[in-house]
Amino acid sequence: xxxxxxxxxxxxxxxxxxxxxxxxxxxxxxxxxxxxxxxxxxxxxxxxxxxxxxxxxxxxxxxxxxxxxxxxxxxxxxxxxxxxxxxxxxxxxxxxxxxxxxxxxxxxxxxxxxxxxxxxxxxxxxxxxxxxxxxxxxxxxxxxxxxxxxxxxxxxxxxxxxxxxxxxxxxxxxxxxxxxxxxxxxxxxxxxxxxxxxxxxxxxxxxxxxxxxxxxxxxxxxxxxxxxxxxxxxxxxxxxxxxxxxxxxxxxxxxxxxxxxxxxxxxxxxxxxxxxxxxxxxxxxxxxxxxxxxxxxxxxxxxxxxxxxxxxxxxxxxxxxxxxxxxxxxxxxxxxxxx
Amino acid sequence: xxxxxxxxxxxxxxxxxxxxxxxxxxxxxxxxxxxxxxxxxxxxxxxxxxxxxxxxxxxxxxxxxxxxxxxxxxxxxxxxxxxxxxxxxxxxxxxxxxxxxxxxxxxxxxxxxxxxxxxxxxxxxxxxxxxxxxxxxxxxxxxxxxxxxxxxxxxxxxxxxxxxxxxxxxxxxxxxxxxxxxxxxxxxxxxxxxxxxxxxxxxxxxxxxxxxxxxxxxxxxxxxxxxxxxxxxxxxxxxxxxxxxxxxxxxxxxxxxxxxxxxxxxxxxxxxxxxxxxxxxxxxxxxxxxxxxxxxxxxxxxxxxxxxxx
Numbered sequence: 001x002x003x004x005x006x007x008x009x010x011x012x013x014x015x016x017x018x019x020x021x022x023x024x025x026x027x028x029x030x031x032x033x034x035x036x037x038x039x040x041x042x043x044x045x046x047x048x049x050x051x052x053x054x055x056x057x058x059x060x061x062x063x064x065x066x067x068x069x070x071x072x073x074x075x076x077x078x079x080x081x082x083x084x085x086x087x088x089x090x091x092x093x094x095x096x097x098x099x100x101x102x103x104x105x106x107x108x109x110x111x112x113x114x115x116x117x118x119x120x121x122x123x124x125x126x127x128x129x130x131x132x133x134x135x136x137x138x139x140x141x142x143x144x145x146x147x148x149x150x151x152x153x154x155x156x157x158x159x160x161x162x163x164x165x166x167x168x169x170x171x172x173x174x175x176x177x178x179x180x181x182x183x184x185x186x187x188x189x190x191x192x193x194x195x196x197x198x199x200x201x202x203x204x205x206x207x208x209x210x211x212x213x214x215x216x217x218x219x220x221x222x223x224x225x226x227x228x229x230x231x232x233x234x235x236x237x238x239x240x241x242x243x244x245x246x247x248x249x250x251x252x253x254x255x256x257x258x259x260x261x262x263x264x265x266x267x268x269x270x271x272x273x274x275x276x277x278x279x280x281x282x283x284x285x286x287x288x289x290x291x292x293x294x295x296x297x298x299x300x301x302x303x304x305x306x307x308x309x310x311x312x313x314x315x316x317x318x319x320x321x322x323x324x325x326x327x328x329x330x331x332x333x334x335x336x337x338x339x
Numbered sequence: 340x341x342x343x344x345x346x347x348x349x350x351x352x353x354x355x356x357x358x359x360x361x362x363x364x365x366x367x368x369x370x371x372x373x374x375x376x377x378x379x380x381x382x383x384x385x386x387x388x389x390x391x392x393x394x395x396x397x398x399x400x401x402x403x404x405x406x407x408x409x410x411x412x413x414x415x416x417x418x419x420x421x422x423x424x425x426x427x428x429x430x431x432x433x434x435x436x437x438x439x440x441x442x443x444x445x446x447x448x449x450x451x452x453x454x455x456x457x458x459x460x461x462x463x464x465x466x467x468x469x470x471x472x473x474x475x476x477x478x479x480x481x482x483x484x485x486x487x488x489x490x491x492x493x494x495x496x497x498x499x500x501x502x503x504x505x506x507x508x509x510x511x512x513x514x515x516x517x518x519x520x521x522x523x524x525x526x527x528x529x530x531x532x533x534x535x536x537x538x539x540x541x542x543x544x545x546x547x548x549x550x551x552x553x554x555x556x557x558x559x560x561x562x563x564x565x566x567x568x569x570x571x572x573x574x575x576x577x578x579x580x581x582x583x584x585x586x587x588x589x590x591x592x593x594x595x596x597x598x599x600x601x602x603x604x605x606x607x608x609x610x611x612x613x614x615x616x617x618x619x620x621x622x623x624x625x626x627x628x629x630x631x632x633x634x635x636x637x638x639x640x641x642x643x644x645x646x647x648x649x
Contacts, residue, residue, distance in 0.1 A: 036564050057567050057600040064597045065564055126528075179411075179426060180579055180614075187529055194529035194560065197597075311565035312555060313529055 014285045017278075021292035025074070028296050032070050032303045036061065037310065069196035072204070072260065073302040073316075074295040076193070077267055079208045079257040081294020083250035084268030085275070085287055086215055089222040090246055091153050098254040098268035101160040101247070105167035106137025107258035111188045112174035115181050126188065127203065127259040134255035137163060142247060151243045153229070191262035191317025193302050200260045207256035214249050215287060218242060222283040264317040266324035267298050277331060297324075365489075368481040371468035378463060381487030382442035386435055389427055389446030392467060393418050394621035395479050396444070398495055401486045406438045414615065414623070432456060442485060446620075469620045472541055472628065476500060479622065495622065502625045503545070506632045509639050510547030521635060522551040522571035522603070527591040529560045538624060539575075539617060546631040547639075548573065563597060573635060574603040577618075578611045578645070610634045611645045 034045030047054060048062055083098040091100070099105075110133025114126045121128065141163050145156035175185050221242045224232035233239045257264075271294040272286065279285050298316070301323065305314040366378035386407040387393040393412040396405050402417055407424040422438060425431045427448045435443070440462060445454055447468040457464050465485060469475045476496045483492020521543045525531040533539035534555030543550040551571050552561055576589050589611060598604050612634075617627040633643035 036562075037568065057570070060597050060600045061564050061567055065567075176429075183531070184526060184528075187526075192529055195527060195563070197595075306562055311552075311562045313560040313562050315529075 017285065018288055018292065021289055021296070025292050025296045025299070028299050029070050029074065032299055033062070033066055035303055035307060036066060039307075064198070065196075068198045068201050069193055069302065069306075070299060071201050072196040073193050073298045075201065075204055075208055076257045076261050076264065077271075077295040077298025078291045079204070079211070079253040080264065080268035080298070081271040081290045082211065082215060082287060083254045084294075085272035085283075085290040086222065086246055086250045088272055089225055089283055089286075090243060091157060092225065092228070093157070094273065095269075096157075097265075098250070098257075099164075099263065100157065101141045101251060102137045102163040102167060103134045103251055103254050104258055104263040105164045105171065106140075107131070107134035107255060108171050108189055108263065109133050109137075109167045109174075110259075111262075112171055112178075112185055115184050115188070116174055116178060124199070124203075127200070130188075131255050131259035134258050135251065137167070138248070138251035138255065142244075150240055151247070153243070156247075187315070188262045190315035191264040192305070192313070192315040193261050194313055196260075204253075204256040204260050208253050211249050211253040212291075215246065218246060219283040219287055222246075222287075223281075226281055262317065264298070264320055266320045266328075267294055267301075270324050270328045271297055273328065274331065277335060366485055366487060368465070368484050370466045370481070371474070371478065372466050374464075374466065376463055376465050376485065378442065378485055382440075382463075382485065384438065384440045385442045385444065385486070386424060386438060386440040387412065387444045388424070388430060388449045389444075389467075389619075390414065390615070391475075391619035391621035392444040392446055392482075394619060394623060395467075395482055396486075398622040399479070399483050399486060399488050399491050401482075401488060404486070406440060407435065432460075435462075436460065444482065467620065470536060472503065472538070472545075472624050475620045475622075475624055478620070499622060499625045503628060506628060506640070507545055510545065510632070510636070513547045513636075518547055518549050519572035519635060520551050520569060521548040521573045521575060521631075522566060522569075523575045523577070524588065524592060525558065525577050527588055527595075530563055530566070532559060532561050533557075534559050538620070538627070542617065542628050542631040543635070545628060546635045548631070548635040567597070567600060570601055571603045572606070573608045573610070574601075575610050575612050575631070575634060577614045579614045610643060613645075 030045055031040065033048060034041050034043075036044065044062065047058070051059070054062070080098050084096070087098060087100060088094060088096045107130035110130035111126050113133070114129035119125060141156065141159045142151065144163070145151060145159040147155060171185075171189070175182060178185055221232070221237050224235050224237045229239050254268075272290045275286055275289045275293055279289055298320070301320045302316045304323075305316040305319045308314060308319075366381065367375065369375045383404055384406045385396060385401060385404050387396055387405060388409060390409065390412045393405065393408045394414055396402060397415050397418065402415070405418070405421055408418050408421045409430075410423050410426045412418040412421070422434070424434045424438070427446065428450060430449070430453050432453070435457070443457060443462055443464045445464050445466045449466070454464055454466065465482070467478045467482075469478050476499050479499075480489075480492045480496050483489050483495070523533050523539045523543070525533065532552045532555070534550070534552045534557055536557055540550045540553060544553070551566065551569050552559065555561065574592055576592055578589075589609070592598060593604065593609055603609055612627070612630060616623050616630070629640070630643060632640040637643065
């Protein structure tokens with residue numbers, strides 16, 4: 001099947017795939033704006049354009065609750081899938097996800113410390129702590145994995161895994177000691193886009209906006225990495241510099257995502273694989289396509305998480321993994337059968 | 340001679356059996372899990388595995404016999420001086436054994452494995468798992484029977500029931516429109532509230548209000564959109580002791596732009612409630628009920644004032 005798809009899509013131009021994914025995302029955002037209270041209302045989707053005719057509570061619901069939440073899910077989905085695609089390309093390892101350098105456990109340790117210590121710098125205490133710890137973890141892993149002026153990917157991967165385990169133990173310790181604050185930690189670690197606000201949207205917009213152009217400009221170098229580091233080097237790619245820049249920049253956007261939404265699993269791992277199955281390995285297409293699909297996937301996962309058991313809200317991280325894992329297995333089986 | 344000896348032995352046996360029977364009848368109670376406990380004599384060394392249980396024991400005048408409590412037991416003051424056997428969910432078995440208890444009062448939060456272990460060690464464990472105010476009052480009476488202070492238990496139960504009746508007598512006559520929608524918030528990220536089968540739900544309904552989340556099961560997350568739509572007239576904010584998050588939660592509720600369209604915010608009907616008082620299954624639940632009555636119907640019960648107990 002996928003070969004047929006690939007042939008069909010191969011005939012489409014790159015722009016068309018992106019246009020299609022873009023339209024799907026835009027339509028999804030429109031529809032999600034009309035979903036609330038456990039059902040879809042066309043009127044609510046359209047009413048956004050009649051601001052003056054809305055009551056105060058309708059305005060709050062549409063503009064202060066749904067809109068920032070939709071934008072946040074789109075931004076986080078974009079950040080996670082793009083970083084996933086970049087890191088998988090860089091490490092040449094299909095199991096790599098955006099959290100491979102220990103970023104998620106670093107961010108979680110930051111959140112746990114903020115909750116346990118009771119330090120309060122306003123509502124942004126926990127996101128700020130988790131952002132700083134997530135970034136700090138990345139630099140720690142880069143330092144540990146560095147040998148001379150080189151960044152061997154295997155060492156880096158192992159350093160990331162080791163730091164991840166160490167921090168996981170710290171998180172367990174924190175949870176053990178948490179007592180009455182335990183539920184805050186559990187919720188944070190589960191990952192959710194609840195309580196999305198414009199402040200959170202504005203907080204993660206800059207890191208993600210910086211990431212996009214830089215990452216896209218390295219598409220060709222990432223394509224060279226497909227042939228292995230040595231070949232890439234012989235093709236004139238400054239391998240160490242590319243690795244360093246891409247690791248730092250993708251960590252920046254993942255850290256931003258983790259700080260506002262906790263640990264949302266599976267999006268960053270699976271979306272790039274799905275795109276690869278559909279369009280192939282060319283990073284010039286893979287990166288923007290992953291970004292768009294990732295946004296759509298998280299948008300719909302979050303919309304489901306707030307509608308399935310309405311008015312109870314589920315953690316979106318649970319929804320992405322519950323739906324993502326079986327779908328991914330299905331794709332893998334299909335792909336395998338064709339060979 | 341032989342006959343007399345036989346009669347004497349029979350008599351002794353009879354007295355012995357009668358005595359033990361009468362004891363076991365006096366000090367027998369069935370706990371909330373259906374387990375029946377017989378004690379041969381009133382316990383002298385009691386261990387409490389939850390703050391609510393500790394409050395019950397002290398209220399029954401059994402405080403002096405309490406040997407061990409949890410690290411959360413801060414009420415009454417005397418409880419702070421007792422030996423600590425762990426927190427509510429992690430308990431130190433060795434510590435419990437060294438205290439040689441003859442009665443252990445467990446709670447719904449005590450891990451099942453710990454209860455099994457304690458019973459394997461032939462310790463008398465009695466579990467209190469109340470889900471309603473009425474059940475807490477029943478539990479108080481059961482503990483008083485086991486503790487050999489049945490009359491104290493009956494007196495306390497009667498006082499509590501009377502206080503409860505004073506409130507419900509007034510709220511029962513309220514019409515539906517006189518019952519405001521009350522939203523109780525426990526945490527803001529995600530927004531976490533108390534639905535049905537919680538003490539909070541019982542307080543709100545008995546005190547003449549409608550729980551905004553009455554259709555949800557137990558403690559639950561809730562969509563902020565739905566809160567705005569159901570427009571609470573009153574919001575109660577849990578204040579957990581000692582932590583800094585309580586002010587954060589209160590600030591969130593009173594300042595977040597998304598809450599501004601609600602009646603509770605417009606009319607400044609946001610109240611802090613002490614989490615120790617409103618969440619522990621013990622005699623102070625009636626105090627909590629009185630608080631909610633004052634918050635929801637100050638015209639009937641007087642003005643509510645939040646006092647930090649610590």
